[in-house]
Amino acid sequence: MSLPPQDIRNYSFEELTAYFESIGEKAFRAQQMAEWIYKKGVWSFDQMLNLPEQLRQKLSANFNLKPLVIAAKQVAKDHTTKFLFDLDDRETVESVLIPTATRTTACISTQAGCKFGCRFCASGIGGWSRNLTCAEILTQVLHVKEEALKHKRPLCNIVFMGTGEPLDNFDNLFKAIKIINSHQGIGIGARHITISTVGLVPKIKELAKQNLQIELAISLHGYDNASRNVLMPVNKKYPFDELIRTCREYARETKRQITFEYILIKDVTCTENAVQCLRKAFKGIICKMNLIPYNPVSEFEHKTPSQAEMETFKNRLEEFGIHATIRSPRGREVGAACGQLRHAHK
Numbered sequence: 001m002s003l004p005p006q007d008i009r010n011y012s013f014e015e016l017t018a019y020f021e022s023i024g025e026k027a028f029r030a031q032q033m034a035e036w037i038y039k040k041g042v043w044s045f046d047q048m049l050n051l052p053e054q055l056r057q058k059l060s061a062n063f064n065l066k067p068l069v070i071a072a073k074q075v076a077k078d079h080t081t082k083f084l085f086d087l088d089d090r091e092t093v094e095s096v097l098i099p100t101a102t103r104t105t106a107c108i109s110t111q112a113g114c115k116f117g118c119r120f121c122a123s124g125i126g127g128w129s130r131n132l133t134c135a136e137i138l139t140q141v142l143h144v145k146e147e148a149l150k151h152k153r154p155l156c157n158i159v160f161m162g163t164g165e166p167l168d169n170f171d172n173l174f175k176a177i178k179i180i181n182s183h184q185g186i187g188i189g190a191r192h193i194t195i196s197t198v199g200l201v202p203k204i205k206e207l208a209k210q211n212l213q214i215e216l217a218i219s220l221h222g223y224d225n226a227s228r229n230v231l232m233p234v235n236k237k238y239p240f241d242e243l244i245r246t247c248r249e250y251a252r253e254t255k256r257q258i259t260f261e262y263i264l265i266k267d268v269t270c271t272e273n274a275v276q277c278l279r280k281a282f283k284g285i286i287c288k289m290n291l292i293p294y295n296p297v298s299e300f301e302h303k304t305p306s307q308a309e310m311e312t313f314k315n316r317l318e319e320f321g322i323h324a325t326i327r328s329p330r331g332r333e334v335g336a337a338c339g340q341l342r343h344a345h346k
């Protein structure tokens, strides 16, 4: 039995170059090919007109460059567009195009399912299946980019806030990020790429050493150890204080500010007690706090606070010097909160 052809998007530039050299081709073929795939967005080798016909045939026979199968596509009134893609092994992943007045963002998944079971997130409900490959990560970006271009809104921002935990798929993620970031690839600046994590302490330390200009967002969601234990089981492994300490070190080592994501759940996280705890925990930390109104998921009993409650919470944090913004919910009617579309299609 022959193996299915390898997806060419799993190859780094170095690997592509080495491949072309190994078949007696010039190294610049790698550059030409990357341009077709990542800049011009073609989905087949036949379209790569500056490659000799014979080479195109060889590539078609040996590699795969096909698009993902779009299982569902939903467009919200605010033009937020959510894709559900089928993968080759019947797994599915979600990606979202989020256009705002100032920028166009792609929200990308890194795993099929999620291991971490946060008690407000739809992604963890069906458990974890597997890591996405580098090619599967990049292909989501290519689809969202294509959609953005249809609307004449070039893609300028990537957030790894889709299904799964990016830092739990470190190698494939960084292979993909290199191509997303490179001028030869998709060409999105590191400062426009955000990795969001549940707070895997050893991986955050590893990330600090990479010396990249990438944005780091921490899903905090709890205001102290006990509340975070309940909302995010991962806190039992990497407790609140250790996480905050690691973030302080990260900020010091990288000289980069961290964004903390904090979900606003009525009577749970959106309280004066929470304000006081956060005030203590964040003393002396310069950061941004992104307050995210809870988007209801039927499996959980939480409620979204009123607008007035959320504003009070934000203002109280600001009074204590914690810079906070309330994220305006987008694409609600297309279930654009993490994992909702994928979960609904099970």
Ligand code: SAH
Pocket: 120, 121, 122, 160, 161, 162, 163, 164, 165, 166, 196, 197, 198, 217, 218, 219, 261, 262, 263, 292, 293, 294, 295, 296, 297, 337, 338
């Ligand atoms: N595993 C990573 C990447 C996923 S991003 C992480 O946890 O950071 C997940 C983000 O989606 C969370 O930070 C949270 O802000 C958001 N989210 C998940 N479920 C939500 C819900 N029901 N309502 C609002 N935001 C939600």
